Amino acid sequence: MEYLPSLEHVSYVGIVLALLFSGYLLPLPEEVLLLGFGYLISSSELHSVPTTIAAMLGILGGDFVLYRLASLRSPRVSRLIERVERSRVAKALPTGTSGLVRAVFAFRFVVGLRFFGPLFAGIRNMRAASYIATDFAAVLIYVPLLLFLGYHFHATIFKLFAVVEVVRHTIFAVFLLALGAFLTWRLKVFERKT
Secondary structure: OOOOHHHOOOOHHHHHHHHHHEOOOEOOOHHHHHHHHHHHHHOOOOOHHHHHHHHHHHHHHHHHHHHHHHHOOOHHHHHHHHHHHHOHHHHHOOOOHHHHHHHHHHHOOOOOOOOHHHHHHHHOOOOHHHHHHHHHHHHHHHHHHHHHHHHHHHHHHHHHHHHHHHHHHHHHHHHHHHHHHHHHHHHHHHHHHO
């Protein structure tokens, strides 16, 4: 695998750990990691079922840790909780249990806002069993979808590279023709003046 040598030996434990800490300690969004793992599935570096299970375990684990920290009002997340409670998103959330369940489910699919789900569930004292069931249902849709997109991206990336290469050569040829025409025109204008 010449094009991704650093990811050639990814283990399933590594997938769990990467997704457990993604967005919190690891400065990579989980969306990018999932698309990359789907890409690796397509290139036969990983198998789809173990990768899906490992990804789901990592995401659910990371979300549950954040949920527990928020529900216990941990000092480690107290400033984050205060900022979240003052945010517009918190004010727009419904107050009932069913509204909170829908919000936790929906936050999973909004890029950049996924951490709001575990935080709001913990802050608003959502029962742990209800939170786990809601988060699991969302992750059950979310993970396979992003892995599939990464898998599909691998199949189309080389076609895209070929098209970009043709377009790049065409643009360069047009640029050379335009430059040649411009220089010829400037040379004729210069010759007329002298």
